[in-house]
Structure formats: C-alpha cells, structure tokens
Amino acid sequence: MSHFSERSCKVVSESEGLGENDINHYSAQLHRDWRTEEGVLRRELGFRDMDEAHSFAGDIKELAEKQGHFPDMRLSYGTLEVILETSEVDGHHENDFIMASKIDRLEKRFQSNV
Numbered sequence: 001m002s003h004f005s006e007r008s009c010k011v012v013s014e015s016e017g018l019g020e021n022d023i024n025h026y027s028a029q030l031h032r033d034w035r036t037e038e039g040v041l042r043r044e045l046g047f048r049d050m051d052e053a054h055s056f057a058g059d060i061k062e063l064a065e066k067q068g069h070f071p072d073m074r075l076s077y078g079t080l081e082v083i084l085e086t087s088e089v090d091g092h093h094e095n096d097f098i099m100a101s102k103i104d105r106l107e108k109r110f111q112s113n114v
Contacts, residue, residue, distance in 0.1 A: 009095040017089035
C-alpha cells in the first residue's frame with residue numbers, strides 16, 4: 001500500500017467511516033501534532049509571522065482544490081489551525097488522513113523554502 005501522501009482523495013460513501021483500529025494505524029503515519037477528536041483531525045502549525053501563516057494557508061487551499069477535500073482553517077498571527085473532517089460519514093474517513101499526510105509533506109517543503 002502506498003503512503004497516504006501519494007494517494008488521492010476519492011468520492012465518499014456513507015458506509016466508509018473508519019473504525020478505531022484504522023484510525024490509530026493511520027494516525028501513527030502522520031505528524032505527531034495531529035489530533036483525532038470528535039470525528040475531526042486537527043493540527044495547529046506555527047509560523048514566524050502572519051505572512052508565512054497566510055502563505056501556507058494559500059498552499060493548502062491549492063492542494064484542497066486539487067483533491068476536492070477542503071479543510072477548515074483558522075488563521076491568527078503566526079498560527080494556522082487546520083481541521084479536517086468528512087461530513088458524509090459520522091467520524092473519520094480515509095480522505096482526512098490523505099489530506100493530513102499531504103499537508104505534512106507540504107509543510108516540510110514550505111519550511112525548507114523559508
């Protein structure tokens with residue numbers, strides 16, 4: 001099976017929610033700051049200033065458009081909170097973990113360029 005960051009989000013069926021074992025397995029493949037809570041994946045990322053945080057939010061927006069899976073983002077000075085959820089299922093979906101993994105990779109490239 002390929003790494004999540006190499007996979008693409010897919011159309012969601014209501015019956016595709018993840019069980020606890022899958023959630024734990026998939027979470028272990030993400031950056032340690034991702035949290036699973038109440039059916040969402042959540043991570044807060046820190047940046048030097050508002051401009052960096054805003055720029056990274058723009059990068060996530062482009063990624064989300066390509067994947068068709070859109071996170072909620074909360075931007076404040078030097079901080080970007082990313083929240084991933086799939087409303088079609090009651091809980092977590094594989095797409096949430098795919099996007100989280102892609103955001104992790106995007107962050108590594110972003111940090112190496114600043």
